[in-house]
Amino acid sequence: MTVQDVDRVSFVQEWEEWHRQKEAVLAGPHGFLAITGLHWLSDEPTRFEDAPGAWSSTTDGVVVELDEGEELVIDEQVVRGRHDFGVLAERASVYVSWGDAVIEVAKRGGHDIVRPRHPGNALRTEFTGTPAYEPDARWVLSGRFLPFDSPRPVTVGAAVEGLEHVYDSPGQVEFELEGTAHRLTAFDGPTPGALMVLFTDKTSGVTTYAANRSLQIPAPDADGRVTIDFNRAANLPCAYTDLATCPLPPTENRLPVGIETGEKIPLERGGRP
Structure with missing residues (x-):
């Protein structure tokens, strides 16, 4: 696991601000x-x-x-x-x-x-917030983006039974965790060049939401290097309500390790503070 050279206080403050903003959108008047x-x-x-x-x-x-x-x-x-x-x-x-x-x-x-x-x-x-692991800089990993020759359509399931979503994937993100290399199929993020991955791991259904979590990854640099901050592994709306049509991760994005950071099972789904 690669530990990034970050200042602990500012790192936690930035994570807390990210989490506040995410919660504000989720629980906004029309969220x-x-x-x-x-x-x-x-x-x-x-x-x-x-x-x-x-x-x-x-x-x-x-x-x-x-x-x-x-x-x-x-x-x-x-x-x-x-x-x-x-x-x-x-x-x-x-x-x-x-x-x-x-x-x-x-x-x-x-x-x-x-x-x-x-x-x-x-x-x-009645929403009071989403429980989460304490932010830990050990979960900020270095990785690299492996682009496909051209975007590939990827069909994934959905939180609604029988529904499917199709997304174009520009490539995969590779990273190393405890000496083992892993790859995640990525989709386009919200800004040009940015990436988004959907995944599950060994914590899914135990301490984190069973169906999925999502992670935004900033655009790769000129050499394809990316920073993967699993502290910002986030719940999708389907973690809170059955009235969402969220996509599920591709099969290859089911990690065989526990990502013990990021957001946990919401209280609305039986999670604990």
């Missing part, structure tokens, strides 16, 4: 903990208790038909009657307002969905 329903749309217009209108998925995309007295706010414009959202791209989301709630219209695994987000949802209002 994932505010979701009250995961509604799968069909060609039959259907009404839901936690959203206005009758929703359907058509060949021309998602449609909502609002009754008299119902309205949504879309791009700061009040919408009444029928509204066509058009065909959404895979993994795209559109957010529209309804009073103090936000209605997410999205496509996941090739299916159109509606996910209302209400600030008063008990999962959000």
Whole structure:
């Protein structure tokens, strides 16, 4: 295990700030903990208790038909009657307002969905934080990025049974842990050149969430070197709620070792402080 040359105090402070920001997004007024329903749309217009209108998925995309007295706010414009959202791209989301709630219209695994987000949802209002291991610089490892000749489509399962996601993988990340080399298939991260990996390990289902954890990795340097900070191994929304469609790790990303750092099983799933 390679220990990085870091200052202990600033290292812990930076980790704590990262964790605070992540928790703030998760538990924001319209974050994932505010979701009250995961509604799968069909060609039959259907009404839901936690959203206005009758929703359907058509060949021309998602449609909502609002009754008299119902309205949504879309791009700061009040919408009444029928509204066509058009065909959404895979993994795209559109957010529209309804009073103090936000209605997410999205496509996941090739299916159109509606996910209302209400600030008063008990999962959000009762949230007290996610338990985690104490940050430890020993889990900051040096690795290298091994790019494929061209991105490869990788099909993975999802937290929702029967659903699949397909992501393009630019390559693998290799690192050494206790004298043994490991490789993880990586996907594109949120910024150009950055990477993201999904994984499980020997702690999964014991002290950490069973299905998955995710890790963001900064872009490799000119020589392909990367820094892998497992302290920032994070839960995905499915760790907190069944109303998420999170991807599962590729088979090769099931590590045969314990990554005893990062976020633990949420209290909402029976975890301990």
